[in-house]
Amino acid sequence: MADRQLTFEIFRYNPLKPEVAPYMQTYKLAETTGMTIFVALNMIREEQDPSLMFDFVCRAAICGSCAMVINGRPRLACKTLTNTLPAKIKLFPLPVFKLVGDLAVDTGTWFRYLSEKTESWVHTSKVPDPKVQEERMDNAVANQIYEAERCIECGCCIAGCATANIRDEFLGAAGINRVARFMVDPRDERSPGEYFEIVGSEEGAFGCMGLMACDDNCPMELPLQMQLAFVRRKMAAYGLGYKEKKRIKP
Amino acid sequence: MLQRVLTKSNKSDLYLDLIELASGLLLVGFLWTHMLFVSTILISPEMFNTLSEFLDTYYLSYFAIPFIVVVALLHFVIAGRRIPTRIQEQRIVWQHAKMLNHFDTWTWVFQAITGMAILVLAAIHVWLVVTGWPINAMNSADRMEAFWWFYLVLLFVGEYHAGFGIYRQFVKWGMFPRKPIGYVAKLITVVIIVLGLAAMVAFVRLGGGA
Numbered sequence A: 001m002a003d004r005q006l007t008f009e010i011f012r013y014n015p016l017k018p019e020v021a022p023y024m025q026t027y028k029l030a031e032t033t034g035m036t037i038f039v040a041l042n043m044i045r046e047e048q049d050p051s052l053m054f055d056f057v058c059r060a061a062i063c064g065s066c067a068m069v070i071n072g073r074p075r076l077a078c079k080t081l082t083n084t085l086p087a088k089i090k091l092f093p094l095p096v097f098k099l100v101g102d103l104a105v106d107t108g109t110w111f112r113y114l115s116e117k118t119e120s121w122v123h124t125s126k127v128p129d130p131k132v133q134e135e136r137m138d139n140a141v142a143n144q145i146y147e148a149e150r151c152i153e154c155g156c157c158i159a160g161c162a163t164a165n166i167r168d169e170f171l172g173a174a175g176i177n178r179v180a181r182f183m184v185d186p187r188d189e190r191s192p193g194e195y196f197e198i199v200g201s202e203e204g205a206f207g208c209m210g211l212m213a214c215d216d217n218c219p220m221e222l223p224l225q226m227q228l229a230f231v232r233r234k235m236a237a238y239g240l241g242y243k244e245k246k247r248i249k250p
Numbered sequence B: 001m002l003q004r005v006l007t008k009s010n011k012s013d014l015y016l017d018l019i020e021l022a023s024g025l026l027l028v029g030f031l032w033t034h035m036l037f038v039s040t041i042l043i044s045p046e047m048f049n050t051l052s053e054f055l056d057t058y059y060l061s062y063f064a065i066p067f068i069v070v071v072a073l074l075h076f077v078i079a080g081r082r083i084p085t086r087i088q089e090q091r092i093v094w095q096h097a098k099m100l101n102h103f104d105t106w107t108w109v110f111q112a113i114t115g116m117a118i119l120v121l122a123a124i125h126v127w128l129v130v131t132g133w134p135i136n137a138m139n140s141a142d143r144m145e146a147f148w149w150f151y152l153v154l155l156f157v158g159e160y161h162a163g164f165g166i167y168r169q170f171v172k173w174g175m176f177p178r179k180p181i182g183y184v185a186k187l188i189t190v191v192i193i194v195l196g197l198a199a200m201v202a203f204v205r206l207g208g209g210a
């Protein structure tokens, strides 16, 4: 594997310098063992071009900031080994999100909007009493919530989604997954009607065309197909007037 | 934004999605039954004629054809709402599909294209059948001999659209993982296409012999 000479073609554009039109720049780099795109980009920046812009924080697939389009697919730079790729590697920033410069995009604003729109907090009328023990949760439910919470807000599912590429208000798989997370949470007192307000339209569950680019490109391998279908069915059931038995809240 | 506020919180998006689902399922059901009926020619021309006479005498054809035409038009309008109309959006989707090179995204692009093709092709097909009434083995054989290339295209385009369409609806609504749904949908599609091809050959032979 070693001794490969990698050729990187990287998208360059700085919105603060609009007079320079976007262009592709080529860099050459000798591959090392265990090299990730993240390592390669840092080497290029250190040794060849300090002006190259890209994001990273954790370099361990936790923070979600290094997502970019690698040979056509949205992926995490820190989780993508160069030895899984051909010697020619093309890098683009994620589409949909605001371009900061070169490979860096602003996913934060978008995900903040998502959190506000979906009201990503447990809606409860109970006032917690710090002196008593916390209420227990069924293990299966806790796992279900945890599964959805593994989302690192990298934006790969949004960038890969054809719908999100043309419909600005579409919440995408990350947004619908977020709603699913609160739907299964027994502490959240929101009614199906209130959820319908959030995702019962083409901005949410019914905007999805089922292309599954989200499901295929999520670096955390969240079960997005199942989450999307779950929310869609729930919303359809509510919309058609099927009354759910009132959940018993412990 | 006033316009968004005033039109929010209605269920129209849900209803549209349900109509897309229902009309799609109806059409797939119809298409597959239709192809099974057509392939009775493989058993014998008499069998084919008996079936079509049966459908004729009980007025099933007279009811079913207009009904399916209406459902198909409805499906075209409702499912077609997904197709981007602005040229820039179309370019975005096209470029996106090329960049991503992702199977399900490509099949969706072709879904939109085949859908429009079917609108035209199926209209011609219905016109041919209705003007050549009644349906019987000899009439169909003549038609198949003259227009076999047309029916070859329609068969593939129609089955493609139906197969991937039903797959996608199951993916969107269903509780099953995608892989097995995909296998089943592809298997049925292949069976129907093989039946269709065999029926075409049978018709052309029948026509040639006469």
Ligand code: SF4
Residues within 6 Å of the ligand: A157, A160, A161, A162, A163, A164, A172, A173, A207, A208, A209, A210, A211, A212, A213, A214, A215, A228
């Ligand atoms: S399945 Fe839905 S959310 Fe996921 S990529 Fe496709 S359209 Fe987007």
Ligand code: SF4
Residues within 6 Å of the ligand: A150, A151, A152, A153, A154, A155, A156, A157, A158, A173, A174, A177, A217, A218, A219, A220, A221, A222
């Ligand atoms: S659902 Fe997956 S792809 Fe989407 S933002 Fe979360 S971790 Fe990233």
Ligand code: FES
Residues within 6 Å of the ligand: A055, A056, A057, A058, A059, A060, A061, A062, A063, A064, A065, A066, A067, A076, A077, A078, A079
């Ligand atoms: S740097 Fe944090 S996910 Fe890649």
